[in-house]
Amino acid sequence: MVGNSLTSANNMPQTLESILGAEVVAITRGGARLAEFSNEKTRTGQRVREALSSGGFDLVIMQDMSHLAATNPEAHVRSVAAMSKLARSHDASPLLYGTWGYLVGCPRLEKLGMTAEKMCKLMSAGGQQAADVACVPLIDMASVAARYEKPEDLYAADGIHPSKAGSLLIANRITDLVEDLLASR
Template sequence: MKKILCFIMVLCLSYGFSQSDKKVLFIGNSYTGANNLPLLISELANDAGNGISTDQHIPGGSQLSQHAVNSTVLNKIASEKWDFVVLQDQSQKPSFEYDYVQNNVYPFAEILVDSIYSNDECSTPLFYGTWGRQNGDPQWDSISTFQKMNTRLFNAYSHMASEAEGMLSPVGIGFAHVYQDPSGVVSFGDLYTGDGSHPTIKGSYLAACIFNNLIFETVSTGNNYLPNGMNTAEANYLQGVADHVVYDVDSVQVDFKPNLNNNDFNFTLVEETVSLTPNVVEGTFDYWDFGDGQISTQENATHTYLDNGTYELKMFTKARCQSDSSTQQVVINTLNLLDEKIQSINVYPNPSEDGMLNIQYQGKENFKVISVLGEIVFSGNSNQIELKSGLYFIHFNEQVVKVVVK
């Protein structure tokens, strides 16, 4: 399960240690507007020493399908380099039958996500996983209870977060935790207003704590902010629920961004030549660093070392606004004669698919490239040359290397 990577580090720091500033845009409806959720999150952040600036577009009953074609929404997305853009659909729609959700929810989430990334690839789409109604939705048996409706909502929002390579705020799971804890300080019914749908201040406070954890990679336990309408015992209980949901429930994934730490590579060594094969699970291959000042952008690369020693082989991978490397050591001890090294020249890739050749050698001597017809097509000292398709011979001192360009 993907969790926030610096959680352990956060727990090791004293609460209230100097933190960070975030910019967050909320796109939703009355579930976000109830009890002013953005303000609740801001108050929690401020108490912990964090800073947050927010904007919002949350007309009651609004749907992702409406937001996706709304110029106000699209202009707000484009107005800032947001750290997070929170996306929330109408309270029922993501729980409807699969075909309906497939056609009337997911495509519009995708449009909004594309707009977010087009504005800033480093922004994170953060899906507001809302809760089932207190007694479910009676129009279909599949969502006729809180548990059924809550499960459908969780699955839909998880799908959207995964497709977006974003994050999920599992507030509905927080409601489910309270539902399953009849002895809790806050009862399940205390989370709902009289309509059995919208949240009371306690429901919104639980949501705010979950968002606070995700946005600032922190825990809410110990936060001293207490909104009107709640007492300290209730706040402490809901803080604990939020921390449990985000960090302790194995079935809940909150972070769907590519995890480049899962990538590694294999290599084989024959004398002084290493052959590398990437194993990229998430993201894409970027380049190799052979540890001797040479790099290569070929995924399946070979490299010949000119000196004995221990080298750090690094494979770099990348994903949206992320870069990471995997490292292994290679030991070269087969080179003994300096004179032999100076006299040798290494040409790769050979054969070449695109005409680009890397030339690796020691010394300042020039080399010549002679075509199969005997024409000298290059003479000089360079670490990279480009040739047209054909057969060539590279002459360096007394060494001749045959090169094929496809």
């Protein structure tokens, strides 16, 4: 798994490891953009390359900055494509974990100049565009959160990061897709 605090929150990689019964290696950095993980000139990118070079990875689950799919979909597409290419060059299948938008009332929404509903739609569309261009499966958590009966239960107090229940839901959605992918091999 490569991503930022939306991936590492609540020890989600360890939760995923427990649910899947498989080893999960997480390379995360708070606030990171996905572009860092495929860039060999960054420390984070070097860590990813070292891990992938060790071999044995079936999947690379990638997650981008919390709002990039909504605010700069072109950069998001480029980042997902680059990380997907890197994963495939090491015989690993890429998978995109698309995050949800910010919760209604989150102060960052005002800074972005959008409503929670608009952000959710843009996150979903940007994630799907990136997944389509890179030919990777997408876990579209923006659509999941939009349909959730009480979305506020999925968020930590900051309205951005997942709560424990949110991280568990994400891990379960990833597990469902991973199991489907492995069954189709």
